[in-house]
Amino acid sequence: xxxxxxxxxxxxxxxxxxxxxxxxxxxxxxxxxxxxxxxxxxxxxxxxxxxxxxxxxxxxxxxxxxxxxxxxxxxxxxxxxxxxxxxxxxxxxxxxxxxxxxxxxxxxxxxxxxxxxxxxxxxxxxxxxxxxxxxxxxxxxxxxxxxxxxxxxxxxxxxxxxxxxxxxxxxxxxxxxxxxxxxxxxxxxxxxxxxxxxxxxxxxxxxxxxxxxxxxxxxxxxxxxxxxxxxxxxxxxxxxxxxxxxxxxxxxxxxxxxxxxxxxxxxxxxxxxxxxxxxxxxx
Amino acid sequence: xxxxxxxxxxxxxxxxxxxxxxxxxxxxxxxxxxxxxxxxxxxxxxxxxxxxxxxxxxxxxxxxxxxxxxxxxxxxxxxxxxxxxxxxxxxxxxxxxxxxxxxxxxxxxxxxxxxxxxxxxxxxxxxxxxxxxxxxxxxxxxxxxxxxxxxxxxxxxxxxxxxxxxxxxxxxxxxxxxxxxxxxxxxxxxxxxxxxxxxxxxxxxxxxxxxxxxxxxxxxxxxxxxxxxxxxxxxxxxxxxxxxxxxxxxxxxxxxxxxxxxxxxxxxxxxxxxxxxxxxxxxxxxxxxxxxxxxxxxxxxxxxxxxxxxxxxxxxxxxxxxxxxxxxxxxxxxxxxxxxxxxxxxxxxxxxxxxxxxxxxxxxxxxxxxxxxxxxxxxxxxxxxxxxxxxxxxxxxxxxxxxxxxxxxxxxxxxxxxxxxxxxxxxxxxxxxxxxxxxxxxxxxxxxxxxxxxxxxxxxxxxxxxxxxxxxxxxxxxxxxxxxxxxxxxxxxxxxxxxxxxxxxxxxxxxxxxxxxxxxxxxxxxxxxxxxxxxxxxxxxxxxxxxxxxxxxxxxxxxxxxxxxxxxxxxxxxx
Ligand SMILES: Cc1ncc(C[n+]2csc(CCOP(=O)(O)OP(=O)(O)O)c2C)c(N)n1
Ligand SMILES: [Mg+2]
Numbered sequence: 037x038x039x040x041x042x043x044x045x046x047x048x049x050x051x052x053x054x055x056x057x058x059x060x061x062x063x064x065x066x067x068x069x070x071x072x073x074x075x076x077x078x079x080x081x082x083x084x085x086x087x088x089x090x091x092x093x094x095x096x097x098x099x100x101x102x103x104x105x106x107x108x109x110x111x112x113x114x115x116x117x118x119x120x121x122x123x124x125x126x127x128x129x130x131x132x133x134x135x136x137x138x139x140x141x142x143x144x145x146x147x148x149x150x151x152x153x154x155x156x157x158x159x160x161x162x163x164x165x166x167x168x169x170x171x172x173x174x175x176x177x178x179x180x181x182x183x184x185x186x187x188x189x190x191x192x193x194x195x196x197x198x199x200x201x202x203x204x205x206x207x208x209x210x211x212x213x214x215x216x217x218x219x220x221x222x223x224x225x226x227x228x229x230x231x232x233x234x235x236x237x238x239x240x241x242x243x244x245x246x247x248x249x250x251x252x253x254x255x256x257x258x259x260x261x262x263x264x265x266x267x268x269x270x271x272x273x274x275x276x277x278x279x280x281x282x283x284x285x286x287x288x289x290x291x292x293x294x295x296x297x298x299x300x301x302x303x304x305x306x307x308x309x310x311x312x313x314x315x316x317x318x319x
Numbered sequence: 320x321x322x323x324x325x326x327x328x329x330x331x332x333x334x335x336x337x338x339x340x341x342x343x344x345x346x347x348x349x350x351x352x353x354x355x356x357x358x359x360x361x362x363x364x365x366x367x368x369x370x371x372x373x374x375x376x377x378x379x380x381x382x383x384x385x386x387x388x389x390x391x392x393x394x395x396x397x398x399x400x401x402x403x404x405x406x407x408x409x410x411x412x413x414x415x416x417x418x419x420x421x422x423x424x425x426x427x428x429x430x431x432x433x434x435x436x437x438x439x440x441x442x443x444x445x446x447x448x449x450x451x452x453x454x455x456x457x458x459x460x461x462x463x464x465x466x467x468x469x470x471x472x473x474x475x476x477x478x479x480x481x482x483x484x485x486x487x488x489x490x491x492x493x494x495x496x497x498x499x500x501x502x503x504x505x506x507x508x509x510x511x512x513x514x515x516x517x518x519x520x521x522x523x524x525x526x527x528x529x530x531x532x533x534x535x536x537x538x539x540x541x542x543x544x545x546x547x548x549x550x551x552x553x554x555x556x557x558x559x560x561x562x563x564x565x566x567x568x569x570x571x572x573x574x575x576x577x578x579x580x581x582x583x584x585x586x587x588x589x590x591x592x593x594x595x596x597x598x599x600x601x602x603x604x605x606x607x608x609x610x611x612x613x614x615x616x617x618x619x620x621x622x623x624x625x626x627x628x629x630x631x632x633x634x635x636x637x638x639x640x641x642x643x644x645x646x647x648x649x650x651x652x653x654x655x656x657x658x659x660x661x662x663x664x665x666x667x668x669x670x671x672x673x674x675x676x677x678x679x680x681x682x683x684x685x686x687x688x689x690x691x692x693x694x695x696x697x698x699x700x701x702x703x704x705x706x707x708x709x710x711x712x713x714x715x716x717x718x719x720x721x722x723x724x725x726x727x728x729x730x731x732x733x734x735x736x737x738x739x740x741x742x743x744x745x746x747x748x749x750x751x752x753x754x755x756x757x758x759x760x761x762x763x764x765x766x767x768x769x770x771x772x773x774x775x776x777x778x779x780x781x782x783x784x785x786x787x788x789x790x791x792x793x794x795x796x797x798x799x800x801x802x803x804x805x806x807x808x809x810x811x812x813x814x815x816x817x818x819x820x821x822x823x824x825x826x827x828x829x830x831x832x833x834x835x836x837x838x839x840x841x842x843x844x845x846x847x848x849x850x851x852x853x854x855x856x857x858x859x860x861x862x863x864x865x866x867x868x869x870x871x872x873x874x875x876x877x878x879x880x881x882x883x884x885x886x887x888x889x890x891x892x893x894x
Contacts, residue, residue: 046749075734080574083741090738091749096730098577099740099750100570101600107567111574111582114558115532119578119731140563295556301531302579302729304556308527308698311555315523315691318513319347 055206055232084126086153103133155234163237190269199224253279328391338369349509379799447489454493517681518543520652524659541613569597579729585611602642625875650798681796708733723767778831783815
């Protein structure tokens, strides 16, 4: 059985106090509790501070390009659907650069867990606005303040009938762990947006800012009710809900491809001799 | 015997069906066939034609002169009547196109009326036309009847019977009215030949190389590869995913490859442009991938359904950073089949991206072959799977080795972790920034692998005179027309063709000293379907050799035999 030590990786190069630390620790705990061995898991990440996460733990890793986590994760799942795949991305990575892939991963319902470290800023490139940066926030590249409305990933995901939509907060690790485990156990695409204070480049959305606003969604919320979920997803500002906002039980893409119904692609034996008869089809 | 049949009409009129069936009749009769299509980028209307050349000798290019023109509309007559050969005839349905031609060479065959009379309906007019062509040629109907039975099996006996009756009625009518017809087709005696186009051959090559994953975004003229593989998906276990864009397509293929399966993607120039960052990712993570780039004329959207060889330097240089790649450019469907197999083998062996650089002309032209010898296919599994990994105590995905090739494990198959990164990384795959590791990794990925890869590359093929005064040089899809042009001119001159189908790493002269052949010529000509002579520049950069002259065609159309031969005579005349 894996313990926390089984996941011990390199020493993170994040800023002291970064919201990524509790996310990393929580993920290790969730995996250990679910008894997923490091070699049984693949983490796909892009580029950004968040995307460095797999190097700081132990797992199979494909640290690809900025914005392209979901296509790679999709390819891995289609080739081997017995391998749990987590995609780790920053808000810039998956809501900006890779936004189109997110829409289509949700539509496909590929069984990938997307954990977004949402610090509402581009951390690695030192503080430009991201798609979730609040309107009006001034940065070095947004001299008149961010002029676009901030993206609401939760509302977008509910609108797209995403099969699992949740929000966590790096400052509430215990609750976050539960959400990570729920996401990992969920059958289908899961979007877990994690509010992650960036202590260096986001002086607005601080630990304190989030702590004053977030609350845990109670039992009175039925995540299977899409209309209620949509209402919940629109809450932002004075009160920010954390927890499972929406879920459904749509079939996954993997389940719907007859070719891999029984055996993962990588385990299917192939002999080109069998295909030789295809040549006869051209006469 | 060497006849050309051209079927012209609007998109949606079924000229592909007539052409496809006739081509099959000829190839099954044991004749050599070459077909090419000229179509506009639209679903209905416009002007399109399908051209079939067939002969009892090998044919591999299109001619300009037409022996039988099947005109499905008036426009076809107006546009193509000038291309008719001396004994050529035009067949058309006067009632349908609402015009009668009385000049010699015109043959009115009321396709629709005959179809209705034969018990069918107007849709079967095309079957009448097909039968009529065979009547005009004095051929037999048996093979056509077989093909009709195969094609209509699912539609039931009634439809099959009516189509056969229509074909026969068209045949009989033509025999009766075509008094001026003067065609002699020898009795078919040779065994049937296979008929296959470039896209199908690439798909078949991928299938027989164990490709299990193909992700792409549709783009003419590359889509045929995806369609072929999709039609085999169920039977052979291939996952076909239509990605949201080409960026996703290549990244999906890389994910599938990383996970342990042979993966491929394909597009035309515009779509490949979007894949370029992913290409660089394949190189950095040493993830094997095969990419088919089926060229069409650019820039931008260009001419979507036409042909050009103008992405050579793009494919050669695409991607930021410096890395190893292989570029293969088949000249025939047969080469496309074997080179696709080679592409998979090299991609997996060296953990690099490998290109099949094709174009619309090769993609859509059908050729005949006796068969494909699968005995020479290479299908080694270069990946370390469960058993092989059991004994390994420390596994490093990017281990520094003598030859630069690191063990490529399948993740999840053992307790070993497989880690890779688009950042520069250490042997284990974790990101680094130190200069020393960077140098070692570049040497491993590039400098150590490259000489080994270069040895895998075959030299150009010499055809014609072995001590030529004149050498024509080309690459990729111009193979057929160049070869036939050599045949045409070889009666008068010591002429040869040098055809390159493996372009990068550029073939060395070790296996075959093609430079000494070129050095002893009176005239060397580089033939390319592009405006700037990209291959001639490449040749000069790689070998220092400068061609005496170039023939470039950049109207979006392929070279024809008459066209190329004419230009060659003109150049030789200047000597
Ligand atoms: C194609 C491409 N464009 C831009 C970059 C530069 N870049 C790297 S990470 C990043 C944004 C990082 O923000 P986010 O994804 O939110 O991650 P964070 O660092 O905040 O965790 C940018 C713009 C890149 N690596 N690749
Ligand atoms: Mg960010």
